[in-house]
Amino acid sequence: MSAPVWSVDPRTGKQREQVAVEATTDEVDRVVSAAHAARGALADRTVRAALLRTAAALLDSARDVLVEAADAETALGPARLTGELARTTYQLRSFAEVVDEGGFLDIRIDHADPAQTPPWPDLRRHKVPLGVVAVYAASNFPLAFSVPGGDTASALAAGCPVVVKAHPDHPATSELAAATLRRAAERVGLPTEVIGVVHGFDAGLDLVRHPLVAAAGFTGSIRGGRALFDAAAARPVPIPFHGELGSLNPVVVTEAAAAERAEQIGAGLAGSMTLGAGQFCTKPGLVLAPAGETGDRLVTALTDAVSNTDPGVLLDHRMRDAFLAGILERAELPEVKAPVTPGAGSEHTVSAGFLTVPARLLAEEGPHDVLLEECFGPVTVVARYDGDADITAVLGRLPGNLTATVQISAAEAEAEDGRAGALLAELTPLAGRVLVNGWPTGVAVAPAQHHGGPYPATTSTSTSVGGTAVERWLRPVTYQDTPAALLPPELREDNPLGLPRRVDGVQERGSADPTG
Structure with missing residues (x-):
């Protein structure tokens, strides 16, 4: 029988309520498989942007309930948590703008050039989503680095479904936030399975080892992060693991x-x-x-x-x-x-x-x-x-x-x-x-921000804050000498989606309209 998951008040050390039960291996498989099956629904950039904005609006509407739950589980205080929720919804809206603008696809087109030595074929490159992303929530930011946080927002922006391993310090907050994100998915016509949540230490290991999980993001301790990093690398098919582990600053x-x-x-x-x-x-x-x-x-x-x-x-x-x-x-x-x-x-x-x-x-x-x-x-x-x-x-x-x-x-x-x-x-x-001449606490959610660093601060060179965080969940694909009728819309000559791109080395601005 699965162990219960309790919400605990850190001010007293007493259990508040049972929130969930720890997920078994079969339950992790069910959640991940459902997320994998739903990934095609995220292909439309317009819908992804709508999901992010709707999620932000619903989280703002649920502010009082979310802040109350988070304070009861973390003792961080209503003022701090209200600010953190504002940061969380700002992140979601910021990534919606990233999706709309389309530059994150990094489209590059080099036309065939027989004058080159050796001759160039026609090459067309863009980035595609990796697949299901596992997100490991942080203890110290129950909103901004948890279920609705930056890892989730950036993965959804990239077109990747997300399965979050909830942090045991705020399970009730995690369930409330997850329910809010699922309501946002329903409102924009997406399957709710694009957002999944599991609880439990063993579930976290099962998640990173699942063959349908394509990448992972983690914020936590060196010990826990390194164990998951090693598990990700030891898989038959290793996956990218973007972990934030610890820092002396x-x-x-x-x-x-x-x-x-x-x-x-x-x-x-x-x-x-x-x-x-x-x-x-x-x-x-x-x-x-x-x-x-x-x-x-x-x-x-x-x-x-x-x-x-x-x-x-x-x-x-x-x-x-x-x-x-x-x-x-x-x-x-x-x-x-x-x-x-x-x-x-x-x-x-x-x-x-x-x-x-x-x-x-x-x-x-x-x-x-x-x-x-x-x-x-x-x-x-x-x-x-x-x-x-x-x-x-x-x-x-x-x-x-x-x-x-x-x-x-x-x-x-x-x-x-x-x-x-x-x-x-x-x-x-x-x-x-x-x-x-400043102090490092406080991480501005800005396009030029970099929240990462050499190991053990992070396990990769990527950032978990700012617009470029979306790059963690993408991979480049180049099409060579592909007939026009077979090209993805993003790479067609007439640029029907109005995307920014670099053509024969010259940057072209897009229409900033995801519908073209």
Whole structure:
């Protein structure tokens, strides 16, 4: 008999209600097979765009119910969740615009050219959907990176049905969101099977191994993500696995920046590292700050700001236990100090804090290496450096990250050949997004956004945020010397769908009308 799936209140640790049961292997097969059978219904771009917009409208209409359910299961608070829902529906509408515009198909036509050496045949290339996409929901974003989130939105935009493995921290929210997406599918004349949801750890493994699943997107831990990545690669037919696994998100504060505005930097850092109880994937987890008086001012400002932060509730008690164990392990290391001790608040909360350590102890392999690993929760490590050599040595030991930040002075910002430029060059290989004089928490849903980074931040070079996230679920196909009557409409000479395309090397703008 399948195990029940319970909704749990993280504020009390008590079960709220049974929401579902864990899916068996046969049930996963049924859901995936139904999604696979429905993929042809998503071929029409007009219908896909309508689905995304209708889903956004229905989610907005269900705001109060969704926010209430998500808050009860995550303790993230109505204000934060209302903003997250707005982000979620904005993502859906943004991908509808991507579908309408059609540039994501990357159409390229090279006419036959016998003058080339060797001669060119007629070549016509575009991108087609991969098939059923498995989406693994994140714990810390029950809407924007869950059932109706960016992975789902981008996959549907690409023309791929989706089966979501719901996160156990918010199963009720997941079911409500899934029902809303299915209503949107019905309203635009699509089979509801284009959106599927399964629950359970074993179901997640069955999903990534299913022969009809063509790709997967994951947001979560290194351990869980790597297990699924390995399973995807070990299949008889391996599939793309786009996983976001973990990130330290280093920050470098130059001595000039600390001298110029230590108090402002300390307050900004406190706000970023404690946002959402430190449960953002872009939380700054390591800060390289100067030793000496300027660095002391920054630490004092950080101490004041963090000391005034209220205790928070983590997403579940398992994460709370891991946070407390991680803090204990780190705080016991030699020369590690805690100006504000992070740890237990009450029985169900945690208090924010930070640790300091001489940067030289992180420059070489040793017991302090744990400080270079992400600790999920409201804590950061301030490594005090004595010079540029310390910074370079520590940065040289870091794995890949989603973000890397540098805080520089006004004068450094104007010097083309100064230290700031050298730091940017050192940080660029470490991260997918490099920030100057900002804080990494908060990921704008914009066309130029990149939310990804070198491993273990992500398992691919793709982004999970922004319009180009759709590219993960597509593959290119080229037709050679194909009779006009047999070509897909996207590749016909008269461009009946009005799509943007590059013809013989020249970019042509489309009509931006998916119906042509």
